[in-house]
Amino acid sequence: MQHKLHSVLLVKNNQLILEEYFKDHNANEPHDLRSTSKSIRSILLGIAIDKGFIDNINDPINKYLKNPIPKKNLDVRKEKITIKHLLTMSSGLDCNDWDKKSKGQEDRVYKKKDWLQYTLDLPMVNTPGKESRYCSMGVILMTEIISQSSGMSIMEFADEYLFKSLGIDNVKWGHTSDKEVIASGKRLYMTSRDMAKIGQLILKKGEWNGEQIVSKKWIEESTTPKTKITGIDYCYLWWNIPFTMNEKKIISKTATGNGGQYIIIIPEMDVVAVFTGGAYNSQEDKLAFAIMKDIILPSIKN
16 A cells, blocks of 8 residues: 555553554654644743743743844834744734645745844735634744743753653754754654653643643643634644544544644543554544544444
């Protein structure tokens, strides 16, 4: 069978019960997570709040983002953009990755010299909070806020406050752009087993080996729907994706990335599923959901 899966892992009741790698991929290889990195950044933001680096997600971004500041398309609405607007993709900036005409579409921005300045200089097309449009650059602004408020690069912050406690040390940060990319703009590369640890952390509401890594309150808040994007419930950089089993709807807390990178957490079944793949910019990257629905979930007994 031809497919573009690179790995499939399944954890049930804290036990790894399935682990498969395909083609030349293996357990020790950090995989480009693409937008699954966003959901991990959401955890990092929760930690930044817990540690007191950030007071409140309802604060305007200019409280923390001191450099750069908007220079073009100045608009009073820009001063009202909050961290929460970045988390829910509702900043009002002309930024929509799924619209090639959007000035803030990620592939366009990747060609620019200064991503932060360019993003802050985008025109406003909406009042902040009015409408959610998938915007990667907003998440990069949010990451820069974590960095500037803590005085650490996102790599240092993640290592210190998240990865060290979870025993995650085989990670790298990179990008497909051939230009020099700022630290806050880089994506995570992580092994499938370490992705499963992130899933377990969500399942256990922020606790790991008896230590509260990120507050339970943040995990609950950040994985509860706040808006919709393309008709699907969207939280703070996490999706709530439904599955149907025996005519019953089961909600998953899911991190998704282009090409088939998924961390799928189903709390009521105590399940974490991880997929990596190479089906970039293709509907084939949805194969994981068919496998979950038709093979994995029916085979699991609660």
